Amino acid sequence: MxxxxxxxxxxxxxxxxxxxxxxxxxxxxxxxxxxxxxxxxxxxxxxxxxxxxxxxxxxxxxxxxxxxxxxxxxxxxxxxxxxxxxxxxxxxxxxxxKPAEQSLAESELREHFRRMLGELPRRQREVLHLVFYQELTLEEAAVAMAVGIGSARTHYERGKKKLRAMLEKEQVVAETRRARA
Amino acid sequence: MLRPDEHERSEADIRSLYQTLRQADAERAPSFAQSLRALPHRNRLGYLRAVTVAAVAAVILVVAGVNALRQRGGESPVPARPLVTAGGSPAATLVFGTGESSGGGTPHAQPAGRRRSKAAAKAVPSISTWKSPTEALLKSPADGLMTSVPSIGYTVSVPTTTQ
The missing domain is CATH 1.10.1740 (Rna Polymerase Sigma Factor; Chain: A)
Structure with a gap:
């Protein structure tokens, strides 16, 4: 090239x-x-x-x-x-x-989401980023990560499941707080 | 286990969260030109320093290795020792020389250091000049008879006493 x-x-x-x-x-x-x-x-x-x-x-x-x-x-x-x-x-x-303008709530939500992603194992975090953030297919994500498609799919499913569980827990906590308030 | 619509909703939530991250990251990314400008100077300094440390360590190892080899090469060879018979008295001494007969001689003194190694090199025997110390034992009065071919009418005299 x-x-x-x-x-x-x-x-x-x-x-x-x-x-x-x-x-x-x-x-x-x-x-x-x-x-x-x-x-x-x-x-x-x-x-x-x-x-x-x-x-x-x-x-x-x-x-x-x-x-x-x-x-x-x-x-x-x-x-x-x-x-x-x-x-x-x-x-x-x-x-x-820092971004020029952002609401405090948005910024907090973003940081909170980053912390949740930080709790995932590296490979799961990487594959979720490539699929959801970079909008690659699973096959392309596997190439970028230098793993087989089977491994990539496993990391993807496990990562998504864990992340979903964390989000649901956060939602339950948020709703409980709203109910108390 | 999630229902399909719940599954889709949670995927949509995850996607939306990632897109907010993407927007924030795009706003704080440096420009392409800035990224290219910053690199070469910084990279080479660190690399040079690491290479310097590695080179100094390698030189130290090489010097230590050469010194160790020199000391080993300067050691003296094993000096000649007299053979001891059952009675305890020395029977013969092996002497490696330059063609002289055996039967005596003392081991020569060993000079130190490099001179020692040169003297040792000189003392290395030549196989072609080596003589057995017990060669005399193989001589007999009848050697003349054994080494000549008799002819008719010619008488070989054999001495009766050992010379």
Missing amino acids: HPDELRAQLEALHRESFGWALACSDGDAARAESVLQRSYLKVLESAGTSSFQARSSFKTWFFGVVRNTAAEERRRWIWRKLRLLPQESADAVASER
């Missing part, structure tokens, strides 16, 4: 890629930016010898690169803790950029 074409594709996917990097970085925005930047570097530096071979869509392939980079970033975090690598959080382009 030509470097200019590659750059154009990456730019078109940028917002979705950031959302995926955020999901792979446990909601840490600074880490997500670092992961996304490293992924861009990997892909652009190997533009002539890119491993993208059109067996899957560009989006699922790049999401796989982002996922692997996030795993490397988690390992680098351990080295950073041992002081062998410099701290990079200060160089983040925009670590805590």
